[in-house]
Amino acid sequence: MTHADLDQSPEPWLTNPFDDDKLKEECGVFGVIGTAEAANFVALGLHALQHRGQEAGGIVSYDADAGFQQARRFGYVRDNFTSHKVMETLPGELAIGHVRYSTAGNKGQTAIRDVQPFFGDFSLGGAAIAHNGNITNAEALRKELVERGSIFQSSSDSECIIHLMARSMGRTIPDRMEEALRKVEGAFSVVAMTRTKLIGVRDPLGVRPLVLGKIGDGYALSSETCALDIIGAEFVREIEPGEMVVITNKGIESHRPFRPAKSRFCIFEHVYFSRPDSILGGRSVYETRENIGRELAKESPVEADMVCPVPDSGTPAAIGYSIQSGIPYAMGIIRNQYMGRTFIEPTEQIRNMGVRLKLNVNRALIKGKRVILVDDSVVRGTTSRKIKEMILDAGAAEVHFRIASPPTAWPCFYGVDTPQREKLLAATMSEDEMREHLGVDSLKFISLDGLYRAVGEAQGRNPKSPQYCDACFSGEYPIAPSDQITNGFELKTAAE
Structure with a gap:
């Protein structure tokens, strides 16, 4: 296998130039x-x-003449995978890819070896895998594999899958992948390839998304439907929880390598992670977020002059809130669309400007008005405080926060980079204490039942058998975070 790696680490200011206080x-x-x-x-x-x-x-990629080829880069796809020089090194009718934010491994110390897809050259032939999610028993697996002679090349939990496949005695690479994934705990949507096969797998609970599309005589697998749209592929269906599909030029085979389990799809995909033009579970993400705003207006009305989104993730919910409440919608905050990784390296003075580099208040609209700000979440509250200060500086008479998710009080261990629990505002403060801390006239979050109603569960959340993974709100983890518990993490108690 040949490759076009860049053996360097990214400048930290390129990957996270400002603390934007969002779940990554x-x-x-x-x-x-x-x-x-x-x-x-x-x-x-x-x-x-x-x-x-x-x-x-x-x-x-794989080509019969060139074999397996790979290219891995730091930064945006548009900056690295649009030149003819790079793309001509990736020939063939079969390819997989991955975009990464580090949720496991050495966060903040990324090396090129941590960038997926990972490749393994087995006795049966080569295979590459790309993984979305997080393996909750990765530390235990890694320790066991190292003791048995495995040599890891990265700090990523996903590499465990390659080593487990290498030790399997399965007769085919899909067989080996099935055996490997049965030993893995946590959340995983995997796209993999051999010389002749494209493979897609979702974990038994289906925590992370994966969809199938048809393009000409071929097929595509994707985390979201919006990526099928860009290549002109027809959406076929979602890969079901616990399903493995093996696609060749002869068609699609479906396997069920895991014990049946009740689906627990990540509800935060509906709130924030997925693009609003994607479809999840047959539902438009945009319409769901608008419904969240409607529910929020029903639960937490307030007299005001305008509803403003915190762009861009708060926009659909703000529209829903405005429609339901009858309070006019206004773009009171404007995002700088050209603020990206090509921006000048921040000095300390520029860092102190913080969120103002990305957002600016529309003063002509805000002055003298009672403003409802709608945002998708509050994590540590640092950005919320800065936005509130900007709104007040612009002359607002009142500032009311309405949040399109319940309080985020617990970390996610299924593929989302979450601060430690003690750094989550909702883990240490009541709603009233958070309102006082943020310095706003009122602060209200949508209830967990309200969120469930917005995603189509008319009766709200079933407390005995939740329909989604909502651990970041409820503290009820559908998959035990084994490594974290071993390292001292305390699960929710009956008193909480």
């Missing part, structure tokens, strides 16, 4: 089989999935 997206995966120049389609798909990971990206 997990990762995005994409694969194509049965089309000429498959890697070009993968690059387009990854571009559409860029919101799921901006730190790095990689593509592996």
Whole structure:
């Protein structure tokens, strides 16, 4: 296998120039089989999935003459996988790719070896895998594998899958992948490839998304439907929880390698992670977020002059709140669309400007008005305080926060980079204490039942058998975070 790696680490200011106080997206995966120049389609798909990971990206392709080829780069897809010079090194009708934000491994110390897809050269032939999610028993698996002689090349939990496959005695690579994934705990949507097969797998609970599309005579696998749209692929269906699909030029085979389990899809995909033009579970993400705003207006009305979103993730919920409440919607905050990784390296003075580099208040609209600010979440509250100060500086009479998710009081261990629990505002403060801390006239979050109603569960959340994974709100983890518990993490008690 040949490759075009850059053996360097990214400048930290390029990957996270400002603390934007948001839960970081997990990762995005994409694969194509049965089309000429498959890697070009993968690059387009990854571009559409860029919101799921901006730190790095990689593509592996296979061509009968050239064999397996790979390219891995730090930064945005548009900066790395659009030149003819790079893409001509990735020939073939089969390719997979990955965009990354580090949720496991050495966060903040990323090396090129941590960038997926990962490749393994087995006795049965080569295989590459790209993983979205997080393996909750990765430390235990890694320790066991190292003791048995495995040599790891990265700090990523995903590499465990390659080593487990290498030790399997399965007769085919899909057989080996099945055996490996049965030993893995946690959340995983995997897109993989051999010389002739494109493979997609979701964990038994289906925590992370994965969809199937048809493009010409070939097929595509993607984290979200919006990436199928960009390549002109027809959405076929979602890969079901606990399902493995093996796609060749002869068609699609479906396997069920895991014990049946009740689906627990991540509800925060509906709130924030997925793009609003994607479809999740047959539902428009945009319409769901608008419904969240409507529910929020029903639960927490307040007299005001305008409803303003915190762009861009708060926009659909703000529209829903405005429609339901009858209070006019206004773009009171404008986002600088050109603030990206190509911006000048921040000095300390520029860092102190903080959120003002990304957002600016529309003073003509705000002055003298009672303003409802709608945002998707409050994590540590640092950005919320800065935005409140900007609104007041612009002359607002009152500032009311309405949050389109319940209080985030617990960390996620399933593929989302979450601060430690003690750094989550909702873990240490009541709603009233948070309102006082943020210095706003009122602060209200949508209830967990309200969120469930917004995503289509008319009766709200079933407390005995929740329909989604909502651990970041409820503290009820559907998959035990084994490594974290071993390292001292305390699960929710009956008193909480």
